[in-house]
Amino acid sequence: MSTHEATxxxxxxxxxxxxxxxxDAVRHAVARAQKTxxxxQWFEVKEQRGRIDGEAIxxxxxxxxxxxxE
Structure with a gap:
């Protein structure tokens, strides 16, 4: 029997x-996740999209x- 525990x-x-x-949106999400x-250890981008608000994106x-x- 192995003494190695599975992660x-x-x-x-x-x-x-x-x-x-x-x-930048990815960096914001990862930084926020790391606070709580x-x-x-990893991330995967599932979807990219944008919202248009007048002249701003x-x-x-x-x-x-x-x-x-743990």
């Missing part, structure tokens, strides 16, 4: 936004954030 991960979905661009989740990115459970 279990959980995923959560977030939507990051930015007025700068998609990369421990052991954040809001970039939106839906992410799955993966983190290891």
């Amino acid at each position: 279990i991960y959980r995923k959560t979905e977030l939507v990051g936004t930015s007025s700068v661009g998609f990369d 989740l421990r052991h954040v 809001e970039y939106q990115v839906t992410l799955e954030i993966g983190f290891a459970l």
Whole structure:
């Protein structure tokens, strides 16, 4: 029997936004996740879209954030 314990991960979905661009929206979402989740290890972009508000554009990115459970 192995003494190595398996790591279990959980995923959560977030939507990051930015007025700068998609990369910035990803960075905002990851930074926010790291404030409340421990052991954040990866993300996957599921969707990119934008919202037009007059002359302004809001970039939106839906992410799955993966983190290891303790």
